[in-house]
Amino acid sequence: MAEIKDPENTILMELKGGTVTIQLLPDLAPKHVERMKELARAGKYDNVAFHRVIEGFMAQTGDVANGNMEDNFNLRAAGTGASDLPNVPAEFSKVPHARGSIGAARSANPDSANSQFFINFKDNDFLNGQYTVYGQVISGMEHVDALTRGEPPANPDRMISVKVAADA
Numbered sequence: 001m002a003e004i005k006d007p008e009n010t011i012l013m014e015l016k017g018g019t020v021t022i023q024l025l026p027d028l029a030p031k032h033v034e035r036m037k038e039l040a041r042a043g044k045y046d047n048v049a050f051h052r053v054i055e056g057f058m059a060q061t062g063d064v065a066n067g068n069m070e071d072n073f074n075l076r077a078a079g080t081g082a083s084d085l086p087n088v089p090a091e092f093s094k095v096p097h098a099r100g101s102i103g104a105a106r107s108a109n110p111d112s113a114n115s116q117f118f119i120n121f122k123d124n125d126f127l128n129g130q131y132t133v134y135g136q137v138i139s140g141m142e143h144v145d146a147l148t149r150g151e152p153p154a155n156p157d158r159m160i161s162v163k164v165a166a167d168a
Contacts, residue, residue, distance in 0.1 A: 002139035009033065010165035011040060011135065015147070016157060020140035021165075022102060029091035029134035032104050032113065036134070037164050039064060039083060039115055045162035051152040057124065059147050060105055061159060062116035068158075082114030089113075090132055097127040100144075102135030119144050 002021045004010045011022040026033040039045055039062075048067035052060035061067060065081025090110040097103055097120050105116035113132060120127075121144070137144065147157045 004165050007166035007168075008164065009037075011036065012161075012163045012165050012168055013045075013140075014160040014162070015140075015143045016160070017143040017146050018140055020143050021138050022135045023138045024102075024135045025095070025133065028093045028095055029104075029132050031088045032091055032132050032134035035083075035085065035088050035113075035115070036117070038085070040162045040164055041167065044083060044115065045159050047158050047160065049152065049156035049158050050147050051156060052118075053147050053149045053153055053156075054151065055149050056121060058103075058118040058120050059144055060116060060118040062105065064115045082116065085114065087112050087114050088132075091134070092129050092132060095133045097124040097131065097133060098136075099123055100137035100141050101133050102137070103127060104132040104134060106131065121145065 009024040009026050013020040024033045044064040048061055048064060050059050050061045051063060051067055063081045064083050099120055099122050101120050103118050104113035105118050106113040
């Protein structure tokens with residue numbers, strides 16, 4: 001387990017294989033960091049599926065409106081929903097979309113990020129400057145690597161729980 005230097009800006013994501021520790025980057029993307037912490041503290045990410053997991057690219061989750069459905073037919077809607085909170089404006093930076101970085105998923109509108117996010121499996125430099133980076137996996141990336149692939153996966157893996165380390 002990684003040493004947690006800033007518990008208020010660290011996320012503990014429990015997956016079937018173990019804990020993924022994410023260091024949030026409030027200096028780079030304060031609005032995105034606040035949104036993730038707000039949703040985590042409200043329990044909105046608990047049991048939400050990874051609805052889009054593409055080999056050699058990334059794993060996407062965070063559809064708090066549709067992603068916690070047990071019925072996989074309904075899970076097909078995952079990726080279309082968000083929280084009931086307003087969208088978060090883009091907070092682009094020079095930080096690259098490197099392996100283990102957390103990026104804000106959005107529609108074609110750069111200011112449409114809300115609750116969904118993705119974790120990069122590898123360096124995805126083509127995303128740089130187009131999607132907000134607001135965190136970095138500091139331990140447990142092997143659990144992300146082990147996620148079931150698919151769009152959506154037939155039996156998607158889920159975030160069992162997502163907590164702010166200061167509250168754990």
